[in-house]
Amino acid sequence: xxxxxxxxxIAVPLVAAAFLAGLRKFLRxxxxxxxATATAAANLxxxxxxxxxxxxxxxxxxxxxxxxxxxxxxxxxxEVDPVGAGLATLACLLTxxxxxxxxxxxDSGRDLFQPLMLIxxxxxxxxxxxxxxxxLFVFFELMSTAAFALCGLKTHEPAPLxxxxxxxxxxTVGAFLILTGIALVYAVTGALNMAQIGFLLGxxxxxxxxxAAAFLCxxxxxxxxxxxxxxxxxxxxxVAPTPVCVLFSGLMVELGAFAVLRMTSVMFGQSLLQPHSAxxxxxxxxxxxxxxxxxxxxxxxxxxxxxxxxxxxxxxxxMLLGVAIGTPAAITGWLTYLFAHAMAKAGLFFTAGILLHRxxxxxxxxxxxxxxxxxxxxxxxxxxGIALAALPPFGLSNGEDLxxxxxxxxxxxxxxxxxxxxxxxxxGAAVLRVGMRVFFGLGDAGPADRAAQIDEAPDGPEEQHxxxxxxxxxxxxxxxxxxxxxxxxxxxxWFFNAAHRFLAQSLYIARIxxxxxxxxxPSAPHxxxxxTLMHGAIAVVCALLLASWAVFHLALPRGFRGATHLEGxxxxxxxxxxGHPGDYVVWCMVGFVLLGGCLFxxx
Amino acid sequence: xxxxxxxxxxxxAGWVFLCGLYGIATSRHLVHTVISLAVVQTSTYVLxxxxxxxxxxxxxxxxxxxxxxxxxxxxxxxxxxxDVVVEATVMALxxxxxxxxxxxxxxxxxxxLRLMRG
Numbered sequence: 262x263x264x265x266x267x268x269x270x271i272a273v274p275l276v277a278a279a280f281l282a283g284l285r286k287f288l289r290x291x292x293x294x295x296x297a298t299a300t301a302a303a304n305l306x307x308x309x310x311x312x313x314x315x316x317x318x319x320x321x322x323x324x325x326x327x328x329x330x331x332x333x334x335x336x337x338x339x340e341v342d343p344v345g346a347g348l349a350t351l352a353c354l355l356t357x358x359x360x361x362x363x364x365x366x367x368d369s370g371r372d373l374f375q376p377l378m379l380i381x382x383x384x385x386x387x388x389x390x391x392x393x394x395x396x397l398f399v400f401f402e403l404m405s406t407a408a409f410a411l412c413g414l415k416t417h418e419p420a421p422l423x424x425x426x427x428x429x430x431x432x433t434v435g436a437f438l439i440l441t442g443i444a445l446v447y448a449v450t451g452a453l454n455m456a457q458i459g460f461l462l463g464x465x466x467x468x469x470x471x472x473a474a475a476f477l478c479x480x481x482x483x484x485x486x487x488x489x490x491x492x493x494x495x496x497x498x499x500v501a502p503t504p505v506c507v508l509f510s511g512l513m514v515e516l517g518a519f520a521v522l523r524m525t526s527v528m529f530g531q532s533l534l535q536p537h538s539a540x541x542x543x544x545x546x547x548x549x550x551x552x553x554x555x556x557x558x559x560x561x562x563x564x565x566x567x568x569x570x571x572x573x574x575x576x577x578x579x580m581l582l583g584v585a586i587g588t589p590a591a592i593t594g595w596l597t598y599l600f601a602h603a604m605a606k607a608g609l610f611f612t613a614g615i616l617l618h619r620x621x622x623x624x625x626x627x628x629x630x631x632x633x634x635x636x637x638x639x640x641x642x643x644x645x646g647i648a649l650a651a652l653p654p655f656g657l658s659n660g661e662d663l664x665x666x667x668x669x670x671x672x673x674x675x676x677x678x679x680x681x682x683x684x685x686x687x688x689g690a691a692v693l694r695v696g697m698r699v700f701f702g703l704g705d706a707g708p709a710d711r712a713a714q715i716d717e718a719p720d721g722p723e724e725q726h727x728x729x730x731x732x733x734x735x736x737x738x739x740x741x742x743x744x745x746x747x748x749x750x751x752x753x754x755w756f757f758n759a760a761h762r763f764l765a766q767s768l769y770i771a772r773i774x775x776x777x778x779x780x781x782x783p784s785a786p787h788x789x790x791x792x793t794l795m796h797g798a799i800a801v802v803c804a805l806l807l808a809s810w811a812v813f814h815l816a817l818p819r820g821f822r823g824a825t826h827l828e829g830x831x832x833x834x835x836x837x838x839x840g841h842p843g844d845y846v847v848w849c850m851v852g853f854v855l856l857g858g859c860l861f862x863x864x
Numbered sequence: 865x866x867x868x869x870x871x872x873x874x875x876x877a878g879w880v881f882l883c884g885l886y887g888i889a890t891s892r893h894l895v896h897t898v899i900s901l902a903v904v905q906t907s908t909y910v911l912x913x914x915x916x917x918x919x920x921x922x923x924x925x926x927x928x929x930x931x932x933x934x935x936x937x938x939x940x941x942x943x944x945x946x947d948v949v950v951e952a953t954v955m956a957l958x959x960x961x962x963x964x965x966x967x968x969x970x971x972x973x974x975x976x977l978r979l980m981r982g
Contacts, residue, residue, distance in 0.1 A: 395943060402950045406957060413961055419969035420979045426961050430888065433901055433954050437881075440908045440947060448915045453939070496980055712980050840978035842897060843889040850885060 264314030267322040267339040270307045270349060270386040274300055278379035285373075290365060297375035298360040304382065305353035311390075312346035318780070319762070319772045321392075329774060334454035340392035340772060343759035344596065348512065348519060351600065352385040355511050355607055358735040359504030362611060374414060374502070381407040381508060388516055392773060394443055394528075395453045397520065401439065401484070405432050408513060412501045420715045423840065424500035430842040431493040434849060435483030442476030445469060446528070455527045456773035459766055464531035474529055474540070475857035478521050482852070485517025487581055488551040489852045491574050492838060492845040495562075498570035499623075499712065503614030506566060510573040510610060511603035515580065522584050522592075522763070530766040534587060539863035543856055544585035545673075551578025552680045554834060556687030560694075560807070561831040563625040563713035565613045568695060569606065572649060572688035576602050579684045582677055583664040590786045592760035594663025597752070601656025601743045605648035608739030609692065612641045615732050616699070624713040625695055630702035638728065639700035641736050646696060648743050650689025650804045651681070652797035653790065656746035659753070661685070662793045663786065682800055689804030690811075697812050704812035708829055712838075757785035873914035881907035894962040894972050898955060905951050909944060916940025 277300040281293055288296075314320055320341040327336025356378055363374070384404035391397050409432075413425030447453060449469050450461040462470065479490070486494040494514070498506050525533050525540065533540040555575030562568045580602070583595035615638050617623055620631050632639060648655035661681045668674040697703045746752040761782065762768060771778045810817075811824040837848075880903060887900025916937035922929055924938035966972055 395946070399946060399950065402954070406950075406953055409954070409957055409961075413964075416964045417968065419965060419977060422961050422965040422968065423977045423979055426894070426958065426965070426977075429954065429958055429961070430897060430901060433951075433958075434885075434888070434904060436954075437904050437908055441877075441881075441911060443943075444908065444911045444915055447940070447943075499980060715980050838981055840981035841974050843891050843974065846885060846888045 264320060265307050265310050267311060267320060267341050267390055268324065270304050270311070270353070270390075271383045273307065274304055274379040274383040274386075278376040278383070281379070282373065282376040285376075293375060294360070294364050297379060298357065298364070300379060301353060301357040301360050301382065304386070305350065305357055308346060308350040308353050308386065311341050312343060312350050315341045315343050315346050316758070318778060319769065321772050321775070329454075329457075332457070332460070332774070334452065334457045334773065337396055338392045338454065338773065339390045340456070340769065341390045342762050342769070343755070344519070344763040345389040347596070347759060348389040348516065349386040351603060352382055352389070352508070352512050355508050355603070356382040356504075358607065358611075358739065359507055361731055362507075362614065362735045363502070363504050364731045373410070377407050377411050377414075378504070378508075381411060385508075385512060385516060389519070392455055392769075393453055394446065394455050394458065394524075397455075398436070398439055398443055401520070402436055404513065404516075405429075405436065405484075408432075408497075408505075408509065411505045412497045412509075414502055414505070415500070421500035424496040424498075427840070427842045427845055428493045428497035431490075431845045431849060432483060434846050435480040435490075437480075438476050438483070438853065439480030442473045442480060445473035445476065449473065454773065455524070456770040458528045459530055460770050462528060462532065466532040470529065470532055471860050472857070474525070474533060475853070475860050477524055479849070479853040479856055481517045481520040481524070482547070482856070483517070483849055484514065485521070485581070486514050486551075486574050486577055487517075487547050487852075488554040488574070488578065489848045489855075491551065491555070491577075492848055494574055495558075495567045495570040495712075495838065496840065498573070499564055499566045499715070503610055503617070506569075506610045506614075507607040510569065511607045514573055514577055515599050515603065518577065518581055518584055522587075526764050527766055527769050539860050541585050541587060542863050543859040544581055546859065547852075547856065548578045548581035548585055549676070549680055551575065551581065552684045554578075556684050557827075557831060558834055558838070559688050560691045560811075560827055561710075561829070561835060562691070563707055563710055563828075564715070565616065565623045565625065565628075565695060566610070567712055568625075568691050569609055569613065572691065573606060575684045575688055576606075576649070579661075579681055582680060583660070583667075586664060586667050586673075586677070587764070588667045589757070589761045589764055589783075591664050591667035592764060593753075593757045593786065594660045594665075594667065596660075596756045596760055597656055597663060597746045598660025600756075601648070601660060601746055604739045604743035604745075605645055605655065605657065608641060608736050608743065609645040609649075611732065611736035611739060612638060612645060615728055615736065618732060619726075619728055624709070625698060626706040626709045626713060628699045629706035630699075632699040633702055635700065635728075637733065639696065641740055642700065643693065643696045644740050646689050646692030646804070647801060648740065649685065649692055650797065650801045651685040651793075652801045653793050654744045654747040655797075656743055657685070658793040658797045659747050661796065662789065666786070666789075678796075682796065682803075685797075685800035686803040686807065689800060690807035693804055694808035694811050697808055705815055707811075708825075710829075710835070753787075754785050758782055873910055877907045877910040877914070879907075880904075880910060892973055892975065894965060894974060894977070895959070897974065898958045898962060901958070902951075902955060905947075908947060912940050912944045912947070916944075
């Protein structure tokens with residue numbers, strides 16, 4: 262089997278998007294659907310072929326054949342490693358499922374929905390595979406701009422405009438931080454290729470390098486929705502159409518953390534990634550803050566998509582802990598967790614979309630008792646909740662176990678285990694609570710907070726009485742796939758190979774300069790089924806107890822109704838989610854100062 | 865003296881960045897927010913100009929100058945051009961959203977558009 266050119270997964274969807282956008286007046290709806298779906302499927306095949314081709318050594322591609330002269334890189338290059346190709350494949354898979362889900366629906370702004378989705382997919386593929394720092398920025402901006410437009414697609418209501426505006430302002434400030442960081446890196450090295458920068462910087466660790474790292478990391482952490490950079494995410498997720506939410510939560514947010522890791526491992530490898538460096542401590546701090554903040558807010562929300570959005574924030578923080586630990590075993594865990602989380606969250610968003618389609622609401626109090634006849638939808642939702650609570654065989658449990666066992670120090674091990682337990686229990690409890698109220702009609706309707714009153718315009722005209730298979734199948738497939746890392750034995754070995762290669766800076770640089778590389782894959786770590794089962798069971802039981810506490814709190818004596826506070830005002834976290842873009846940008850700057858300060862001041 | 869000349873543009877870039885941020889943080893008009901964002905962007909221009917500048921350098925058009933003459937850094941020029949194009953798109957998209965928001969919600973104040981909070 263021949264390996265396709267790495268430029269194709271970017272070129273093919275862009276051409277198809279231009280075609281669809283240009284000819285949309287003349288195309289029948291089914292033909293436009295067919296072209297978009299076929300393009301996503303073709304791209305999935307291309308990325309999968311690249312993934313296969315990069316298994317033994319990274320694929321390097323120079324645009325216009327401008328290969329390096331000596332030590333100087335003169336052209337723009339792609340270097341496809343298994344992690345990059347894998348993330349691109351995941352982007353194509355989620356886009357394909359999104360197209361299948363929205364076959365002949367998603368009426369609002371439908372003409373540009375498909376071209377924008379294709380551009381979004383192309384940008385994510387390019388972002389994951391490029392080896393050039395400025396190219397990374399360009400793909401970042403292309404991805405962001407397509408995302409802003411997709412988020413505000415339903416322009417006939419004011420709420421999507423607010424969500425998209427806040428998203429756009431916050432992320433554009435992030436883009437300027439990244440650009441400033443790139444300018445500083447260029448000022449120091451005179452290079453833009455990440456491998457060449459890594460080669461030139463070596464172990465250099467001075468003021469300018471730290472400043473550049475702080476700028477770049479802050480910019481990408483805004484995209485990764487790490488507290489306190491995360492305020493834009495719930496606003497954007499609660500208004501975007503369902504397939505777009507799937508792509509946002511499943512992959513776009515995680516790509517922020519991917520970029521941080523790619524940059525630090527290839528460019529700043531020897532200066533930032535020492536075993537006990539300030540960089541690692543900073544990421545541990547921010548990740549823990551995000552886990553707690555996201556988990557608490559996740560349980561406090563009553564808008565279904567906002568619940569899922571805050572759960573993404575909390576899980577994103579947990580994934581950042583894996584990035585912070587940064588050993589090959591931890592990165593294996595990070596990849597496993599990322600894949601399983603993307604699938605579980607995609608399944609949950611698709612299920613929420615089914616509820617919106619069938620019952621025309623996204624608000625928990627309004628949906629109370631109305632889902633009692635939807636047995637299969639209930640099964641998917643509850644399975645998704647259990648997957649978030651990391652019960653085996655769902656892959657989040659394996660990822661969690663690998664990250665936890667990668668920590669050697671006892672205190673750190675305990676802390677990381679606690680953090681993973683917190684995110685599993687809180688997000689699982691929130692999803693199970695929604696399930697108990699909506700599908701079983703238990704307890705009372707729950708408090709109606711302000712955000713839950715903003716309802717989304719449904720995709721169809723009125724309440725539907727059946728759920729079409731094209732909506733149900735992607736949801737079921739996603740939930741099933743989130744168990745794949747545990748059930749298919751090849752996955753673990755593959756993730757380990759990918760993680761090892763991802764962290765090997767010398768290997769990455771050598772491939773850019775076309776030097777021979779010798780690479781021996783060490784044996785993969787095994788996760789212990791007993792401990793994952795125990796952790797998962799404890800988290801699920803705690804989640805169930807917490808959910809029941811919230812649902813049945815009125816049946817309890819007055820002194821035991823603490824859940825009302827957890828579900829209710831959640832002072833001051835809820836108040837900080839003010840909906841004003843200026844406040845969000847100020848918080849981003851607070852995060853930037855915090856991150857920069859930690860990098861400078863920590864030993 | 866040369867040290868000050870070297871540091872000064874960095875300070876200007878930082879100052880412009882902070883001015884734009886102040887504008888966004890205190891904005892009471894959506895168009896004002898977008899323009900403040902454009903001010904933040906201008907700081908990256910100043911920074912890039914400073915990095916690409918060579919004292920006495922000619923414009924990097926190599927058609928009519930002999931090799932060996934100092935020019936300013938052409939790569940930075942390309943970066944800035946890309947930056948201009950990309951951000952022009954973002955600004956246009958944001959302004960389009962503002963127009964839509966005015967049509968649908970009848971307001972241009974971010975405070976009145978805060979339907980979602982908490």
